[in-house]
Amino acid sequence: MSFFAGHYNYIAAIILLMAGLYIVISSPNLIKKILGLNIFQNAVFLFYISLGKIYGGTAPILTGNPAEIYSNPLPHVLILTAIVVGIATMAVGLALAVRIRETYGEVEEDAIARLNRETDRTITGL
């Protein structure tokens, strides 16, 4: 029991990872896929920052106290970078979803696939 209590960060990360991936795979709506991707990435951020925590460590900002124990700042920095990458990805993804909506009139992937098949049929005449 104390194993789970002591590691609940990682368990939460696993749950978010699976939930995010499930949303990406199962949701037909393009916007929801991007949200799922975001949840998936957040799980990774949670994992990294949990790695950096040290027993008795405080936030890795200098307090002026020479005997202070700090948590590892490197995962925090890595995650800042990864968050920026995630935001850029989400921005590009949403921009693409907007364009798809403009040109197809739909944001559901099965409707888009149906429209593409109809265009194929008109081209090949089948």
Add this chain to the structure above:
Amino acid sequence: MFIRHLPIIQIMLPLLAAPLCLLFANRPKIVWALALASAAGAALVAGFLLHAALEGGTISYLLGGFPAPLGIEYRIDAANAILLLLINVIGALALLYARPSVDYEVSPPMRPYFYICFLLCLGGLSGVAATADVFNLFVFLEISSLSAYALIAFGGGRERRAYVAAYDYLIMGTIGATFYVLGVGFLYAATGTLNMPDMAERLAAIPETSSSVRAGYAFIITGLALKIALFPLHLWLPNAYSYAPSAAAVLLAAAGTKTALYALARILFGVFGVDFTFGGELLEYLIAPLAAAGMIITSLIALRQNELKQLLAYSSIAQISYIVLGISLESRAGLEAAFLHIFNHAIIKAALFMGAGCLALRLARSSPVMLADLAALRRSMPWTLGAITLASLSLGGVPLTAGFLSKWALLIAALEKGWWLVAAAFIIASLIGAVYVWRIIYSAWFAESRRLPQENPPQEAPAIMLVPLWLMALAAIYFGWHSALPVSGALLAVDALINGAALP
């Protein structure tokens, strides 16, 4: 003194030129000229770097002067110097080629942004090749991938499926990159460092059964497999390459996946080490069967394609599976053959996609270039079709071409290892490859021409597109005759990658 800073100049030249181009965004011709100049400069720098790496051994550059392993280090050795030269030369030629193609395929207000995204992609790919820090590799991988998604989307003005293709690539590529980051997290937890040589040392001291290391290994391979388009994870590639603007397809096909392949090889051998990678079962029991199945299945799918670019895209997936199979042969000969094929295939696919772009430009219709269209162009576009034919011969592995050499090397490596099933898979896939290559050549020169009205046949492609096309096509044949350069390059690259470890 100047040589000292070349590694960072290699990456910064395209990355700084991109925002500079933004200042001239209302004058697309200046943007193109600036982009071409910076890509040509980057190609020159890559040449200098290759020369310096071959003469003096590994070049190490510390970003900001912070000492490794705390700071970010860039290490150029024979393996990535050759890749940098490949990426930047093909990038520069693709930019030269791009002007008429982009004028046709991308709408006027978007054109400057296309070149800017192209430069960002080029800079990102160079960064992936040059870096020796696993997290920095993720950052540059994402820089190149995000600009690749945008590059593909620029084709959406003509063909709205480009938006869907870019979106699908974005979803799958981001999942891949996130898996990679997860793997890096496990490795960081196990070793406490992000610098590749340092991590290799520390990993050597950790027992192989450590679950963090094995989890990291699994996640990193899966993540990079998505970027490489290894067999079951390849679904984004055909649409992405077909609907992208032709110049973008040239860069992505020739350099994009090859760079991710290099990243996989670098991490497998430069971080995990030969013993861990070849000692485990993952390569032999999972990756090799997937790659073998992928070769055959995607070659069969390529056989059934009637659109030229879709055929080339599926053929790319098959060739990538060849390379991965070469790596998973777990022998020095296999690795050398895989590197040789990376080099040769990049040149071949660059030539083929450039040719497809020339055809798309001159056919000037909204539907994609079908194989059946090639016959009608036989008389009016002989140069384009000739170059496509040469490159196709090399793709099919006809003797006396570069493609033959690398496929032969892969086959010999499989036979030496005694893996008969793999050798059989190589032969079957090459036979199927010969058939779809023959389809291209037959459609171009021997089939009856039916589809175009003959009164107004398209003219030959402009010279600015033909020159890079023929350079690449001739290179695809030339390196089959005078193979000393790529073969010795492959040998040196594997030496640098293995870094002195013993290999069977």
